[in-house]
Amino acid sequence: MARVYNFSAGPAVLPEEVLKEAAEEMMDYQGSGMSVMEVSHRSKVYDDIIKTAEKDLRELMNIPDNYRVLFLQGGASQQFAMIPMNLMKNKVADYIVTGQWAKKAWQEAQKYGTANKIASSEDKTFSYIPDCSDLPISEDADYVYICENNTIYGTKFKELPNTKGKTLVADVSSCFLSEPVDVTKYGIIYGGVQKNIGPAGVVIVIIREDLITDTPLPGTPTMLTYKTHADAESLYNTPPAYGIYICGKVFKWLKKMGGLSEMKKRNEEKAKLLYDFLDQSKLFKGTVEPASRSLMNVPFVTGNEELDAKFVKEATAAGFVNLKGHRTVGGMRASIYNAMPKEGVEKLVEFMKKFEEENA
Ligand SMILES: *Cc1c(COP(=O)(O)O)cnc(C)c1O
Numbered sequence: 555m556a557r558v559y560n561f562s563a564g565p566a567v568l569p570e571e572v573l574k575e576a577a578e579e580m581m582d583y584q585g586s587g588m589s590v591m592e593v594s595h596r597s598k599v600y601d602d603i604i605k606t607a608e609k610d611l612r613e614l615m616n617i618p619d620n621y622r623v624l625f626l627q628g629g630a631s632q633q634f635a636m637i638p639m640n641l642m643k644n645k646v647a648d649y650i651v652t653g654q655w656a657k658k659a660w661q662e663a664q665k666y667g668t669a670n671k672i673a674s675s676e677d678k679t680f681s682y683i684p685d686c687s688d689l690p691i692s693e694d695a696d697y698v699y700i701c702e703n704n705t706i707y708g709t710k711f712k713e714l715p716n717t718k719g720k721t722l723v724a725d726v727s728s729c730f731l732s733e734p735v736d737v738t739k740y741g742i743i744y745g746g747v748q749k750n751i752g753p754a755g756v757v758i759v760i761i762r763e764d765l766i767t768d769t770p771l772p773g774t775p776t777m778l779t780y781k782t783h784a785d786a787e788s789l790y791n792t793p794p795a796y797g798i799y800i801c802g803k804v805f806k807w808l809k810k811m812g813g814l815s816e817m818k819k820r821n822e823e824k825a826k827l828l829y830d831f832l833d834q835s836k837l838f839k840g841t842v843e844p845a846s847r848s849l850m851n852v853p854f855v856t857g858n859e860e861l862d863a864k865f866v867k868e869a870t871a872a873g874f875v876n877l878k879g880h881r882t883v884g885g886m887r888a889s890i891y892n893a894m895p896k897e898g899v900e901k902l903v904e905f906m907k908k909f910e911e912e913n914a
Contacts, residue, residue, distance in 0.1 A: 559898040562876035563705050563851060563889040564728070564749040572803045590799045595792050603795075604788065607802030614808055617737050617760060624759040624780065625788040625798050630655070630727045630746035632778070633757060634662035637699070637723055637742065638669070639774045640767060644694040648672045650715060653680045653704035654882065655725060660699070666771055672698075673715075679883070680707040682843040686715030697721040697741060703729035703848050705749065706880040708841065708887065710848040714739055721765065728850050730758070731808060732892060733818035741765050750850065750891045752801040755794040808892070817892055818849075824890050824899045825849040831903045837861075837910040841883065855885030862886060865909055874902050 560567040583590050586599050593599050608623050617623065626632075637659070638647060645667030649660035651674040663669035670692055673684045691698060698717040703710045705728035714722060721741030730745040737743065742761045748754035759780070766780045776782050782790050808817060829847060832840040832854055841853045856862050862885050866878045879885040890899055 556873075558873045558875045559894070559902065560875055561888045561890070561894070561898075561902070563880070563887060564746075565754050566749055566889055566891050567893045568752070568800070569804065569807045569893045572800065572807055575803060576800060591796045593795070595789060595795050600795060603799050603802055604793070607798055607805060610802065610805035610809060611758070614731060614805060614814055615735060615737055615760070620763045621737060622761050622763060622766065622784045623788075624761065624783045625793055625801075626757045626759055626783060627755060627794055628757060629754070630725055630744065630757055631658070633725070633744050633759065634659040635665070636778045636780070637697070638663040638666040638771070639778055640770045640780050641696050641721070641723070641741075641765060642667045642771060643767075644696050646670070646692050646694045647697050647699060648689070648692050648695045648720070649699045650674070650684070650686060650689070651676065652683055652709060652711075653701055653707045655705065655727070656699070656701035659701070659725065663699070670695075675709070679841075680704060680709065681841055681846070683709050683711050683846040686711075686713075689715060691716075691718040691720055695720045697723045699723045699725075701725040701727075703727075703732075703850055705851050705889075706853075706883060706887075708848045708851040708853040709843075709846040710850070712845070721762075728889075728891075729848070731814060731817065732821050732850055734814040747797065747801055749889075750893075751804050753797045756797040756801060758801070804893075820896065821849040821890070821892070824894065824896050825852065827896075827899050827903055828852050828888060828890065831906060835906070835910060837913065838886075838906060841885065850891055851887060851889050853879055853883055853885060853887040855879070859884065861913060864913075865906075868909065869902075869905060872905055874905060 580589050648670045651657050651660055651671050660669050672689045675682050675684050698720050702724045723742045726743055727745035728749040730750045744759040747756045766784050768781050770779050837856055838854050869877050877886045879887045
């Protein structure tokens with residue numbers, strides 16, 4: 555068995571311990587004589603799995619009682635529509651556009667009402683987070699929307715925007731559970747789990763109860779109404795059962811590791827290794843303004859496309875895979891999510907040093 559260091563932005567690396575446990579339970583989950591893929595989502599066995607997953611997530615994130623946790627499908631992209639459909643009472647929302655995912659969400663919202671772009675960092679290829687301390691928030695905005703960690707560009711909001719009292723909605727797909735958060739500052743926190751939590755196919759939505767309406771925009775499908783899933787405790791229809799089971803295992807793993815403050819510490823250490831190297835390298839350089847740097851996604855370039863391609867090729871051969879940058883940025887990107895061990899980053903930096911010497 556040869557495992558590689560997988561620096562993919564998503565689907566991404568998962569903790570080996572979790573994968574091994576899942577493998578052990580594959581043929582017979584806790585005496586049921588079946589794998590979790592085969593059990594009924596209405597069974598006692600499955601009820602325990604989904605309830606325990608929610609309980610552990612609530613503990614990890616310290617989620618207050620007036621927030622609901624929903625395990626849904628359709629990926630983060632489906633939320634781009636579901637959010638305006640359920641929240642746009644005044645048909646006005648403000649979007650801070652800091653990358654492609656925020657831009658897609660903003661464009662989707664335009665189908666349902668007035669979606670204002672109140673700030674953007676597109677002028678510099680989304681390489682920074684704009685000052686959001688005093689934005690022209692619309693008086694009748696139903697919410698203010700951000701993508702908190704920009705997976706493609708490697709930027710992160712270090713401070714939440716001043717929404718002037720309006721509800722904050724955040725896509726945290728690529729920084730979910732990477733550090734402690736104050737849930738009470740948000741109306742909705744959501745993310746696809748395939749970046750930092752589990753397998754593709756599950757999206758987790760943490761939503762404040764007063765935002766769960768039984769009067770979404772006319773024509774909103776039953777399946778795209780938060781209330782449907784809140785009332786049915788995420789079991790309105792067959793949920794992505796196996797994916798939720800793996801998420802549950804990752805929550806247990808995070809608790810065992812010491813919770814989110816410990817993850818933050820580890821993630822800061824890992825990111826520092828890489829950024830410190832980039833800052834002194836004569837060959838590689840980071841593409842993001844230092845104040846906006848993400849702990850999870852680290853894009854970098856050599857400035858020479860041929861050399862970038864050579865690096866990616868040699869890195870792959872050495873067992874450091876999926877380092878090719880997003881097609882819109884070029885260069886390289888190392889995603890160093892929770893499950894990437896520190897050793898993986900140390901070895902990558904060693905490899906980069908060697909490459910730099912050989913290609914000086
Ligand atoms: C990957 C990603 C998405 C898209 O997720 P899907 O589950 O593929 O729809 C949206 N937002 C962010 C921040 C992402 O990283």
